[in-house]
Amino acid sequence: MKVFYNQKCTWVLAMLLIWSSSVFSMDVESQDEEFIVEFYSIPSPDEILTYIHNSEIQFTPRLLNDVRKSDSYNTFRDRLLAYGFYLANLAYSISFEQNHTGLQYFNTVDEMGRQLNIFPPEVEELGHRLMRNMNQMDSLNLIYDELYLLVIANLHDxxxxxxxxxxxxxxxxxxxxxxxxxxxxxxxxxxxxMRVWDQKMIMDQLVVMFNRHLNEPVRKAMLNDMEGLIDAFNEFTIETESPKVAGTSNGVITIGGGRATGSTVNSIRRIHEEVNKLRGKWVN
Known part of the structure; x- marks a missing residue:
């Protein structure tokens, strides 16, 4: 597995970029309606996975989306969503040093990326490097990171x-x-x-992107599909009791510390259910 500390730092940096990009975009818009600069930095599937499970889960191949289904996604929206699935499956496989499985998903990501015309020319060399480094997991991890960054940079550019x-x-x-x-x-x-709930920042940023950059039919379809998951994340709150005055002595007020209470168990269960439901709808 990759070193969690390094990935967490990368994730935190990405979160800061998300926040700063939104603020910067709004500042520019308020000063000059004709000049808008936008920049988004959504953490990669590898960073999301590693941040949540903290190197505690086991490789579970039955969960992976079958590479043989890659041609079954017909609409442009469905193919782009599927590309995200397969990027996550690739990251998951490589993280657990599953070379053969990782190569299958790399080939699927490579083929779909070309069909979707989202690859810059530099990706060609990545395929050659992958074949030369199949037995070096550190190199495969770096190749995945580079592939993801190249694709995202190309979409930005x-x-x-x-x-x-x-x-x-x-x-x-x-x-x-x-x-x-x-x-x-x-x-x-x-x-x-709590690490699952932290992902709400990503979901909120995705909603902003949907509203700004998707045509109306696709925007409505995405928000409708994700409505249950959005609601589940919004329900995930921790209620903290207000501080209470415990007493006074010589004019000094003693504040009693409140005890944190909450409904995290039920909330995480709903998030889990909504994730499974949405994933089933999109994958199948």
Whole structure:
């Protein structure tokens, strides 16, 4: 597995980029309606997976989306979502050092990327490097990271933010699905649940991208599909009791500390259910 600390730092940096990009875009718009700069940085499926499970889950191949289904996605929206699924499956396989499985998913990602015309010329060399480094997992991890960054950078450079949003949505849901359903998943652990809830920042950013960059029929379809998951994340709250005055002594007020309470168990269960439901709808 990759070193969790490094991935967590990357994820946190990505979150900061998301926040700063939104603020920067709004500032520019308020000053000059004709000049809008947009930049999005959604964490990769690998970063989402690693952040949530903290190297605690086990490789569970039955969860992977079958590569033989890659030709069964007919609409452009469905193919972009599927591309996100397969990017997540590739990251999952490589992270667990499953060379043969990883190669299958790389080939699928490569073929679909060419069909979708989202590859820059530099990707050609990545395929050759992959074949030369099949027994070096560190190299495969780096190749995956480079592939993801090249694709996303190309979509940014060509102003294809709608396609980026759909690919990211597919990768986001598939990553949550793998993290929540893999053998060894600590779904009842408080830390695990909170790391799942942290992904709400990504979902909120995806909604912003849908509203800005998708045509109306696709935007409505995406928001309708994700409505249950959005509601589930919004329900995931922790209520904290208000501080209470415990007493006074010599004019000094003593504040009693409130005890954190909440409904995280039921909320994470609904998130889990909605992820599985949405993933089933998109994959099948």
């Amino acid at each position: 060509t102003d294809r933010f709608g396609e980026y949003a759909l690919i990211s949505a597919g990768g986001f849901v598939e990553s949550l699905y793998l993290a929540l359903n893999s053998d060894g998943s600590k779904i009842h652990d408080d830390g695990f649940r």
